[in-house]
Amino acid sequence: xxxxxxxxxxxxxxxxxxxxxxxxxxxxxxxxxxxxxxxxxxxxxxxxxxxxxxxxxxxxxxxxxxxxxxxxxxxxxxxxx
Numbered sequence: 001x002x003x004x005x006x007x008x009x010x011x012x013x014x015x016x017x018x019x020x021x022x023x024x025x026x027x028x029x030x031x032x033x034x035x036x037x038x039x040x041x042x043x044x045x046x047x048x049x050x051x052x053x054x055x056x057x058x059x060x061x062x063x064x065x066x067x068x069x070x071x072x073x074x075x076x077x078x079x080x081x
Contacts, residue, residue, distance in 0.1 A: 004064045005017070005048040005049060005060070005061030005062050005063065005064055006044050006045060006046060006047075006048055006049065007044050007049070008038060008040060008042070008043050008044060008049050009043065010064055011035060011038055011049055011061060011064065012035065012067075013035055013037070013038070014034055014035060015034065015035050015065070015067060016032070016033070016034055016035075016067075017032075017033065017034075017035055017051065017053075017061050017062075017063060017064050017065065018030040018031065018032050018061075018062050018063035018065075019031050019033070019048075019051060019053065019057070019058075019059030019060060019061055019062060020048070020059050020060055020062050021057060021058070021059040022058075022059065024059075030062055030063065031053070031057060031059060033053030033054060033055060033057065034053060034054045035052075035053065035054075036051075036053055036054045036056075037051065037052040039051060039052060039058065045060070048060030048061045048062055
């Protein structure tokens, strides 16, 4: 299975993600935040692209949350009512 967090092209500045911090690798605990910087220079990494969150925490991306367009200030998900 390929994770979207392994490909640098899937990660955008300001996007919401879950990362795994180095200290949390044994437990698998995820940390949620918004991407401030992408630290991995290669196009992909088998353990996840390393990012810095807006609060300064650094870890590897495990989950990427989709961004939906806003219509009149409300997030719009096509096909969902």
